[in-house]
Amino acid sequence: xxxxxxxxxxxxxxxxxxxxxxxxxxxxxxxxxxxxxxxxxxxxxxxxxxxxxxxxxxxxxxxxxxxxxxxxxxxxxxxxxxxxxxxxxxxxxxxxxxxxxxxxxxxxxxxxxxxxxxxxxxxxxxxxxxxxxxxxxxxxxxxxxxxxxxxxxxxxxxxxxxxxxxxxxxxxxxxxxxxxxxxxxxxxxxxxxxxxxxxxxxxxxxxxxxxxxxxxxxxxxxxxxxxxxxxxxxxxxxxxxxxxxxxxxxxxxxxxxxxxxxxxxxxxxxxxxxxxxxxxxxxxxxxxxxxxxxxxxxxxxxxxxxxxxxxxxxxxxxxxxxxxxxxxxxxxxxxxxxxxxxxxxxxxxxxxxxxxxxxxxxxxxxxxxxxxxxxxxxxxxxxxxxxxxxxxxxxxxxxxxxxxxxxxxxxxxxxxxxxxxxxxxxxxxxxxxxxxxxxxxxxxxxxxxxxxxxxxxxxxxxxxxxxxxxxxxxxxxxxxxxxxxxxxxxxxxxxxxxxxxxxxxxxxxxxxxxxxxxxxxxxxxxxxxxxxxxxxxxxxxxxxxxxxxxxxxxxxxxxxxxxxxxxxxxxxxxxxxxxxxxxxxxxxxxxxxxxxxxxxxxxxxxxxxxxxxxxxxxxxxxxxxxxxxxxxxxxxxxxxxxxxxxxxxx
Amino acid sequence: xxxxxxxxxxxxxxxxxxxxxxxxxxxxxxxxxxxxxxxxxxxxxxxxxxxxxxxxxxxxxxxxxxxxxxxxxxxxxxxxxxxxxxxxxxxxxxxxxxxxxxxxxxxxxxxxxxxxxxxxxxxxxxxxxxx
Numbered sequence: 001x002x003x004x005x006x007x008x009x010x011x012x013x014x015x016x017x018x019x020x021x022x023x024x025x026x027x028x029x030x031x032x033x034x035x036x037x038x039x040x041x042x043x044x045x046x047x048x049x050x051x052x053x054x055x056x057x058x059x060x061x062x063x064x065x066x067x068x069x070x071x072x073x074x075x076x077x078x079x080x081x082x083x084x085x086x087x088x089x090x091x092x093x094x095x096x097x098x099x100x101x102x103x104x105x106x107x108x109x110x111x112x113x114x115x116x117x118x119x120x121x122x123x124x125x126x127x128x129x130x131x132x133x134x135x136x137x138x139x140x141x142x143x144x145x146x147x148x149x150x151x152x153x154x155x156x157x158x159x160x161x162x163x164x165x166x167x168x169x170x171x172x173x174x175x176x177x178x179x180x181x182x183x184x185x186x187x188x189x190x191x192x193x194x195x196x197x198x199x200x201x202x203x204x205x206x207x208x209x210x211x212x213x214x215x216x217x218x219x220x221x222x223x224x225x226x227x228x229x230x231x232x233x234x235x236x237x238x239x240x241x242x243x244x245x246x247x248x249x250x251x252x253x254x255x256x257x258x259x260x261x262x263x264x265x266x267x268x269x270x271x272x273x274x275x276x277x278x279x280x281x282x283x284x285x286x287x288x289x290x291x292x293x294x295x296x297x298x299x300x301x302x303x304x305x306x307x308x309x310x311x312x313x314x315x316x317x318x319x320x321x322x323x324x325x326x327x328x329x330x331x332x333x334x335x336x337x338x339x340x341x342x343x344x345x346x347x348x349x350x351x352x353x354x355x356x357x358x359x360x361x362x363x364x365x366x367x368x369x370x371x372x373x374x375x376x377x378x379x380x381x382x383x384x385x386x387x388x389x390x391x392x393x394x395x396x397x398x399x400x401x402x403x404x405x406x407x408x409x410x411x412x413x414x415x416x417x418x419x420x421x422x423x424x425x426x427x428x429x430x431x432x433x434x435x436x437x438x439x440x441x442x443x444x445x446x447x448x449x450x451x452x453x454x455x456x457x458x459x460x461x462x463x464x465x466x467x468x469x470x471x472x473x474x475x476x477x478x479x480x481x482x483x484x485x486x487x488x489x490x491x492x493x494x495x496x497x498x499x500x501x502x503x504x505x506x507x508x509x510x511x512x513x514x515x516x517x518x519x520x521x522x523x524x525x526x527x528x529x530x531x532x533x534x535x536x537x538x539x540x541x542x543x544x545x546x547x548x549x550x551x552x553x554x555x556x557x558x559x560x561x562x563x564x565x566x567x568x569x570x571x572x573x574x575x576x577x578x579x580x581x582x583x584x585x586x587x588x589x590x591x592x593x594x595x596x597x598x599x600x601x602x603x604x605x606x607x608x609x610x611x612x613x614x615x616x617x618x619x620x621x622x623x624x625x626x627x628x629x630x631x632x633x634x635x636x637x638x639x640x641x642x643x644x645x646x647x648x649x650x
Numbered sequence: 651x652x653x654x655x656x657x658x659x660x661x662x663x664x665x666x667x668x669x670x671x672x673x674x675x676x677x678x679x680x681x682x683x684x685x686x687x688x689x690x691x692x693x694x695x696x697x698x699x700x701x702x703x704x705x706x707x708x709x710x711x712x713x714x715x716x717x718x719x720x721x722x723x724x725x726x727x728x729x730x731x732x733x734x735x736x737x738x739x740x741x742x743x744x745x746x747x748x749x750x751x752x753x754x755x756x757x758x759x760x761x762x763x764x765x766x767x768x769x770x771x772x773x774x775x776x777x778x779x780x781x
Contacts, residue, residue, distance in 0.1 A: 055762030
């Protein structure tokens, strides 16, 4: 029983958190379109739902808070309260408080927040506006909580009156219930319209309602009679006609979803990973046997089965990966609210537009991508978008725009953050780079704009003259870069002075299984993620040129720096000194190309990344290890780290 | 007291999974075993048409098809029209109860409720049906 309770509470936490995340987005949308009744209903229902479940689970503070928030929402819903930014601020604050309470529930710390202030604000919003409006009848309070419950429906009396009028032209609807009931009942029976039994039934229903509703909202018997189809059909029809037509939005196919513990999915993915490895080995063994025993029918059968297993494994792998995919909406949802709050604090006018929210990414990437995005978006609001007046005098609209989009590009997902702000002044940036001692004018002179922009991602670099509390002090961009690299992704900047800046994040669809190019150096084998490989070329000694002490290769008129993998791992191999009978793997990191010199190319293989215990994965440009088809443990290189940063470029 | 068949097939309708679980849990405490769930009125109605349910516990406020709309559809369906329906409402929905009664709800219960309250409501519904 206790376990059951724990599970319910953990369900509650997950589901409520999801609701809240959705709410933030909806509120911001609502602020832009305050008359959107669907949104208001959605929000109302979410708050209502949280309250309902909290009541069952005994989270009293949550009930108290959501109760009054719900009441405020109800007023908005009923059109009795206009959603001005001030009201919105209070509601958003209360939603934040809901989050705080959720944290306490999660931590099981039993801490009670002081809600007095928050409740006071909400109550002020609730009361403040009703004071402006013509006085409504006081709510029939039955307990202190009921103070905020609106228990009158505007047209209730009208409906009642009409119903009664129909049921024999009765007089005032304000007459006492019992008298009325008997009167109507008697009259109807006399007219032969209903039987005495039916009147009895109606009275029972009335009792049933009375007993549950303790605030006097008891329907008249005439009404019940009509409603329960005991009175004449004509009257029933009239009543039905009065009821607002309800939209029939049936979804024909039943949605079938179940919630699965992530741990189980991770486990399945791990097992599939193992299966992929075993499949690779099986294929190798099978093809070996096939070459050895060409005329054995059993071997031929084995080869056939292996091919089949290969096919199924690939499908299975894709299917499992799919189960872990989540729409980026999950992350994107929190940003409209964030941008709204930021722009209000900074007195800027910024609109965030989202696109491609349905694009899916692996769950683990979704989880990691939030912080970098927060940083980049904050950056855009803080440093990108100008103050409204500045924008105006620059001939732009006062309203800044940030577009956050997601789309698939081959095996990658691209996330783009684009603002129409002031852009990055590359000249100022150059000065800054020299001033901070990251480089010299001479060196910068030789770099392309793209390369100069890369400095932004170096640790301890910030272009903001003043440290603001929004974007912090220049820790961040390097962290963003590192985080993206950890995900096997990369980040690049495009900027146009005066027109805006665009950050592009390229991320792999999944993390666990990647396509890799297997290369050989001496007797060692290494795996290079295929995503970063542009091409492979056979190297000739004459292609190799030394420029400023660095080895380079001219590839179709492009100068590409060369690295000897053999030297990096201190392996004695042909490629450690000479350049005969060696290959160059051309890798792109960011926008920059590098050539990695190796002895042999083995081809493409699907590898499962295994992290290496007790080894800082990103330290030395090694992403992890894998087991190849022939059972060998092989290191997977991480070119992003190996070649990242201008400082490494030597 | 009314004897309610513990083996009856119950459909719990709520858009919030946690709520469905809570209600299911309470029903289990009361000894009911055959409990199925639906996410909204639309899904519920489809399930009702296919499976032979004996009793429906539905939330009021749901997206797409609300509890009230579900109730109306049930009452308008030749096969389902006498199916007992218990509506779960919140304090704030009280005024809507009249609407539910008009639409032919068998009884309703205000959340949060205890197992005892739910039992009482269920007993009442089936007691009345037997008459």
